[in-house]
Structure formats: structure tokens, C-alpha cells
Amino acid sequence: MRSMRVHELSENISVLRLDDVTLPPPGPGEVRLRLKACAVNFPDILMVQGKYQFKPELPFAPGMEGAGIVAEVGPGVTALKPGDEVVAGLRIGGFAEEVNIAAENCRPKPPGLSFVKAAAYPAAYLTAYVALIIRGQLKAGETLLVHGSTGGVGMAAVDIGKLWGATVIATSASDEKLKVVKARGADHVINVTGGFRERVKELTGGKGADVIYDPVGGDIFDESVRCIAWNGRLLIIGFTSGRIPSVSVNMPLIKGFSVVGVRAGEYGRRDPEAGRQNIETIDRLAAEGKIDPYVCATFPLERAVDAMRMLQNRQAIGKVVVTMD
Incomplete structure (x- = not known):
């Protein structure tokens, strides 16, 4: 599968390159997610530049929040099954066609939202x-x-x-x-x-x-x-x-x-129950059609750098999203 990865930290975000990567099978408690869309956020840019508080081990793919379809479940996963459409809190790894992620970090995609908008709201x-x-x-x-x-x-x-x-x-x-x-x-x-x-x-x-x-x-x-x-x-x-x-x-x-x-x-890490309730609230608002994220542009995976530049250059209105199809 293809992944836009960082091999060296740089002020110039064009250091990202498209790699062919082979993922291992999902481990215990994990699912393999076939990503359809991943939103671009300022921390993605900062991580490439080595300026963010979280510093992933190289090489890594940026991408903090995505949406896609469960392709495979690892041992012990019962709450999800192949074919489920989900929103995923990734932290890193979203600029890729597939990613292994803890099942607990996935939740059902609001049915009224496209994959692009589902990646853009959380x-x-x-x-x-x-x-x-x-x-x-x-x-x-x-x-x-x-x-x-x-x-x-x-x-x-x-x-x-x-x-x-x-x-x-x-x-x-x-x-x-x-x-x-x-x-x-x-x-x-x-x-x-x-x-x-x-x-x-x-x-x-x-x-x-x-x-x-x-x-x-x-x-x-x-x-x-x-x-x-x-x-x-x-x-x-x-x-x-x-x-x-x-x-x-x-x-x-x-x-x-x-x-x-x-x-x-x-806030959610310090008070997990309150954090869960907050997430449930925004998911409910999305499912009821009461919030509608504005996406000004989408870019295919191979143009993820252009998507990040749009944010970096203050050209974006609302959200910019990378798509995998």
C-alpha cells in the first residue's frame, strides 16, 4: 500500500515522499483500516518540521484524523468487523491507504457524512x-x-x-x-x-x-x-x-x-468519562445533521504536500482533506 512518509525532519515540508509499504497483520486489539480520507491539521506540518511536542520515530506518515472502512480485525476485537465505516483518531499515519490502529480509537462514522466530511469534523x-x-x-x-x-x-x-x-x-x-x-x-x-x-x-x-x-x-x-x-x-x-x-x-x-x-x-485524557461524553455529543450532532464541516479543497494522496501547503500559506477556508481513492 502507498504512504506519504517523512524520512528526515525539515522546515521544507516537500521532504515527504510516496513509499510502498507492507503492513503487518493487525495485532491484538487492532484493526486494519482502509482509509478513504484524512484531514490536514497544523500539527501535521509542525511534526514534519520537528516543532511539535509529539515527535514520532522516523519514518512516519503524518495525518491525525481520518475516516475509512475496516478491512481486517486483529485478535480480541469484537466491537468492529470488516466492512464497518468508521472515524479514526490516529495521531499519525493518516496519509496512507491503510493503517493498523487500536480498535478503541475508532468509532462509527455518522451516516449522513461523506468520508471526506467525516475526516474533517472530529x-x-x-x-x-x-x-x-x-x-x-x-x-x-x-x-x-x-x-x-x-x-x-x-x-x-x-x-x-x-x-x-x-x-x-x-x-x-x-x-x-x-x-x-x-x-x-x-x-x-x-x-x-x-x-x-x-x-x-x-x-x-x-x-x-x-x-x-x-x-x-x-x-x-x-x-x-x-x-x-x-x-x-x-x-x-x-x-x-x-x-x-x-x-x-x-x-x-x-x-x-x-x-x-x-x-x-x-481534557479527555484527564477525565476519560467526560471526554467520552464530549465525543458522543459531537458525534450525535453530526449524525443529526446539526453540524456540517466546511471542506474547501481535497487532494489525492500523492499531492498531500500541496494540501499541507494550502494550510501553511493561509489559503484554506475551513478544512483541507487528503483522499485515498
């Missing part, structure tokens, strides 16, 4: 749900400000915010990308190129946003502190701007807001 929507509902305690009627709203985790936050009855203000530095987010249900959109603080205050009658979802960091975080409401919650998702910001503690004191860190996967 990480983004789990992050948004844990951030907004579990950590941020978002309530109906509150105002939610979503930064980076045109990326995968940002679009998911817009969707979850609307589902929970919030007024959603979405931001980005691209008017063209914001048109897509507005068409998908955001109440207001703001191009942050010239700043956003005054516009947020205007839209909220001077109050500010109750919950701010920030996967960007840097200057976006700094300005967010200036337009958050009393008792607001500023959710730290990541730092795609490249700068990790800081805040003078007198600001949360004076304005009465909380700065809340969000690591959706770690």
Missing part, C-alpha cells in the same frame, strides 16, 4: 465544543467573538455558538473568506486588518463580548482584552500568529474576566 468540533460549552460555559443570548473564524476550528466555533443560541461575531483578515463564514450563519463579520475593538463595542452596545475564542494569539489577544465584557471568558485555543501573548493581571482584575486555557484532547 478535532475541530471537539475543540470548539470543549472550549465554548465545557470551559467557556457559553449561554444562549450571550455574544461570542470568534477569531480565526475562517479556519477549521474557527468555523466549528461559529457553528457551535449558533447552535447554543449565541450572537456570533466572526473575524478574519480576509473579506473574501468572511463572506463564506457569513453565509454559514455568523451574525456579524469583522475584518481585523484595521482593528476590531471599537466595532465589537459598537455591536454590543459598549458592553463587549461575553466569550472570546482565540486560536490566533499575538496582537489579536492583546486587543481582545480591550473589548471583553464584565465576567467574560477569554478562551486560549492556540497561537497561529506565532507570538504567545501575555496579559497584565490588573486587566482581568479590573474587568472581572477569566483567561481560560483549552486543550480538548488533554
